[in-house]
Amino acid sequence: MAKHETPFLDQLESGPWPSFVSDMKQQAEVRAKNEAGVEFQIPQDCVDDLLGVVELSYKHGRTHWKHGGIVGVFGYGGGVIGRYCDQPSLFPGVEHFHTMRVNQPAGKYYSTEYLRSITKLWDLRGSGMTNMHGATGDIILLGTTTPQLEEVFWELTHNLGQDLGGSGSNLRTPADCLGTSRCEYSCYDTNSLVHFLTNEFQDELHRPAFPYKFKFKLDGCPNCCVASIARSDMSFIGTWKDDIKIDQDAVNKYIEQDPAYPSNAGAHKGRDWGPFDIQKEVINLCPTGCMKMVGKELKIDNANCTRCMHCINVMPRALKIGDVRGCSILCGAKAPILDGAQMGSLLVPFMEVNPDNDYEAITDLIENIWDWWMEEGKNRERLGELIMRQGFQKLLEVTGIEAVPQHVAYPRTNPYIFWREDEVPGGFERDVVEYRKHHLR
Known part of the structure; x- marks a missing residue:
């Protein structure tokens, strides 16, 4: 009772x-x-x-x-x-x-x-x-x-050979998807990297010394089963640099409704969705419009592909991820505590994930970010809020990463942008002379 x-x-x-x-x-x-x-x-x-x-x-x-x-x-x-x-x-x-x-x-x-x-x-x-x-x-x-x-x-x-996880203003327990242990889409071994990070940063995990919490989450591919892009201060999302691999014969098997080639990997068994329409279900849904059918061949403009995975998910036997694999690293996602929820911002478009050198490039990047955050972050200020306060350009400076077009989230709205002298090739004097020559007649 x-x-x-x-x-x-x-x-x-x-x-x-x-x-x-x-x-x-x-x-x-x-x-x-x-x-x-x-x-x-x-x-x-x-x-x-x-x-x-x-x-x-x-x-x-x-x-x-x-x-x-x-x-x-x-x-x-x-x-x-x-x-x-x-x-x-x-x-x-x-x-x-x-x-x-x-x-x-x-x-x-x-x-x-x-x-x-x-x-x-x-x-x-x-x-x-x-x-x-x-x-x-x-x-x-x-x-x-x-x-x-x-x-x-x-x-x-x-x-039990088991340790406590993280809580408080410290590194929280790193989390990952199944990765290469179970998933054909995974572009790197998430299990190996999360195990390494957990052991490498034990002190940061158990002894709070940060301004606030810090989370690593690892997704093996852009499907983002862990939703790291929305839930972690530092997100590792598997990707590839070369072209999507296409099996043209399999593409046509999907189009011809071959029972051995169900779209969406047969995820909709038991429901009649009608004939598979590659134009409607794949090509028209490509976010960058980088795909088209030419006769019986599927063409992909890989330079404009954003690796959204939609086409691969729909036709997994016809399309495969590339062979030059690694991860993209994003920073600053968080829940809506102070300044509202925000997604991670792309910091490293592509990085090889190399366990042979103890993931040296990744650990160097992490430590540079932490040094800046611990020095400049206010109490209970997440990394994403520090980036908002001091600017993404400052994050690029402290990590030594050169700016690339992928770092631009949206066009600038403020026309009064000033450059430091060392950022302008040839210095200001040359630019002033050129400006006067062409515009002040």
């Missing part, structure tokens, strides 16, 4: 979709029955009280969680998010109900043995509730008390 009446939460279960409320109620019942005979290390009714707190928050239209101070494990400045209830007399089971972030492996590959071990640990020393995974990417262990933090940390690091 539940301790608390939850009419608002009950309503959330009434729709057609699965509800987190149902999961919480199920977990509350498991803890109440204690069928496995587990001797819980935190209050047995904590999940029941959690339901009560959430219900009260819906009723009052405000949260009943408060910030009660800094909490964590010895030697780490991140990885634990303190949660304290402001109604401890009503809900003693969640008087403190901390969240622990656990660093997910590259590509989120787990063995069933590991998953059983971590859920068994959390059933004993936490609420038993997990979030697989949080928005940042970590395994989220929801709800435990302060005395259990060191116990969980010891078990994770010594027996």
Whole structure:
């Protein structure tokens, strides 16, 4: 029998979709029955009280969680998010109900043995509730008390070979897609790079020293399954430099409705979308209009291709990514905290991803950006906000990257643009003489 009446939460279960409320109620019942005979290390009714707190928050239209101070494990400045209830007399089971972030492996590959071990640990020393995974990417262990933090940390690091993730003003846990381990579109090994970055920047991950949070997210191709372009301060998106590979025979198989060549890789099985129309479904949807059919041949003006992946997704057996592969690097994406949401801005149009030299070009770029941000960034100012405040040109200067047309987001709206003398070949004097000669007659 539940301790608390939850009419608002009950309503959330009434729709057609699965509800987190149902999961919480199920977990509350498991803890109440204690069928496995587990001797819980935190209050047995904590999940029941959690339901009560959430219900009260819906009723009052405000949260009943408060910030009660800094909490964590010895030697780490991140990885634990303190949660304290402001109604401890009503809900003693969640008087403190901390969240622990656990660093997910590259590509989120787990063995069933590991998953059983971590859920068994959390059933004993936490609420038993997990979030697989949080928005940042970590395994989220929801709800435990302060005395259990060191116990969980010891078990994770010594027996499970697992580390905490990032929280606070530090490097957050790097996240990636499956990459070359599963995906034919991936232009570099995302799993290898995210594993390297996690190990290379352990100090930045666990000991907050930044103005605010910093996120790496890695997409193996421009399909952006991780949505790194919108969700990370530094986004690595796989791309290629040479031409899209075309199998003209396969193109015509798609056009001829060969059953072995379903468009969109057969993603719409069970629905009759009518005859495949390459003009309507591929060529007319190309954002730069760089494709056309000439007779029975598909022609692509690769110089104007923006690697949007649409044509490859529709006709995957006819079109393939190029062979000269690497990644583009973008900076400055963030959620709408201060100046509104913004997407990443292109910094490096193409970079080879080379593990043979410990990704030297990538780490040098990261450290140059961090040096500038830590020197110039205000408290709680994301990298994207610093770029907005000081200008993208300043980012190019600190990274030593030469400006190229791909860096232009939109034409300038201010006609009063002044150049430094070292930016003008021949200096100002020559330009003044030339101007007077031709314009002041």
